[in-house]
Amino acid sequence: MERIQSINLARIDWCCADRGMTLDELAHEIDIAPATLANAMAGEAGLTFNQLRKLAAFFGRGTLFFLEPGPVNEAKVHSPQFRTLSNQKPELSHRMKLLIERVEQQRAVFLALREELDQAEVVRFTPPALEGLSIPAAAKRAREWLGLADRNDFDSYRRAIEANGLLVFRSNGYNGKWQIAKESPILGFSLYDPECPVIVVKKLDAETRQSFTLMHExxxxxxxxxSSIDDEGDLHSPEGAEQEANAFAGHLLVPDGFLLSIRDDQRPPEAAGFDDWLEPQRKAWGVSGEMILRRLMDAGRLPATAYAAYRQWSSQRVIPEKDGGSREHRNREPRHLFGDGYVRTVLDAMNARRITLAKASSYLDNLKISDLHKLERFYAGV
Incomplete structure (x- = not known):
């Protein structure tokens, strides 16, 4: 089989260094004999096109990237937002880095399609002025900006954010290119852009935890x-920007006025009973018992020992894991994954004949054409 000799080997070296892996590890990942890859890197033999294609796909690049002359221009390959996240978490996995780049590509698609549509209907990101405000005051203004009602869940919080010009993605629960692995400590990340920021939330069994991650980002x-990328430790950090984001999320989800509905004299003596005590509020506000307890503690209405006892009790609970979920409604997965605003923009562009049916499918996680038509009917209410 003919081998390509004009491969830019320095770019393969750069990609390996960028992902923190050796050539042997790369060979294993792309199912190429280590000796074959070593010979290619020594300039003794090239790679077949299929081998180069597999290598390029692994790094999330096109094959032409490895055929172009010259060194890699990192400023073009990685956005400032990507570099910010990589610097915050140098230990990010290869899979996580690919996901971040994939999210950036989806945002670029969204913005390009949006420019093709009626500009009068485009919602621009216009953030509220929060400079100089205390965290509680900033959270109050943000809540007003979002137009939140008193009763909410993750979906309503998400819709409110999307309605103000942001994109909100939620990772898939099953294994695939849009999943944040279950074993990964990452709970979410945000990519700041003055035109269209993106928030990505890890799908969890408890949607209340997703809501906190969403508002933290x-x-x-x-x-x-x-931009920021956050794990469990960040969402409990007692200092710096993470502490501010935590306090902001807490006050936005549970404003001071909400706490007035909680009867301290009905608080159970044991931490195991706290969730039942707070059940009406948990369901109405779409938040966890821990979130409410933290707000009560910060307000001086709950001893720190009681909060610590609840966290210990909660950490010892054994909650059966759910499987990846049924894909019976595959046609609706893009909506759960990319959000309503993104999906509507793709469908509007397709119906306006700005993009083909096949292109729309590729933008919606390679949705089958039959499923894409089902998605159209879902939005049409048919």
Whole structure:
């Protein structure tokens, strides 16, 4: 089989260094004999086109990337937002880095399609002015900006954010290119852009935890105008920008006025009973018991020992894991994954004949044409 000799080997070296892996590890990942790859890197033999294609796909690049002359221009390959996240978490996995780049590509698609549509209907990101405000005051203004009602869940929080010109993606629960692995500590990340920021939330069994991650990332975007990537430790950080984002999320989800509905004299003596005590509020506000307890503690209405006891009790609970979920409604998966605003923009562009049916399918996670038509009917209410 003919082998390509004009491969830019320095770019393969750069990609390996960028992902923190050796050539042997790369050979294993793309199912090429280590000796074959070593010979190619030594200039003794090239790679077949199929081998080069597999290598390029692994790194999330096109094959032409490895055929172009010259060194890699990192400023063009990685956006400032990507570099910010990589610097915050140098240990990010190869899979996580690919996901971040994939999200950036989806945003680029969204913005390009949006420019093709009626500009009068485009919602621009116009953040509220929060400079100089305390965290509670900033959260109050942000809640007004979002137009939130008193009863909410993750979906309503998400819709409110999307309605203000942001994209909100939620990872898939099953294995695939849009999943944040279950074993990964990453709970979410945000990519700041003055035109269209993006928030990505890891899908969890408890949607209340997703809601907190969502508002934590919104805090980074509105308070700090910066990109961020966060794990469990960040969502409990007691200092710096993470603490501010945590406090912002807490006050936005549970304003001071909401706490007035909680009867302290009905608080159970044992932490195991706290969730039942707070059940009406948990369901109405779409938040976890821990979130409410933290707000009560910060307000001086709950001893720190009671909060710590609840966290210990909660950490010891054994909750059966759900499987990846049924794909019976595959046609609706793009909506769950990319959000309503993104999906509507793709469908509008397709119906306006700005893009083909095949292109729309590729933008919607390679949805089958039959499923794409089902998705259209879903939005049409048919």
């Amino acid at each position: 919104l805090g980074h975007l509105l308070l700090h105008r910066a």
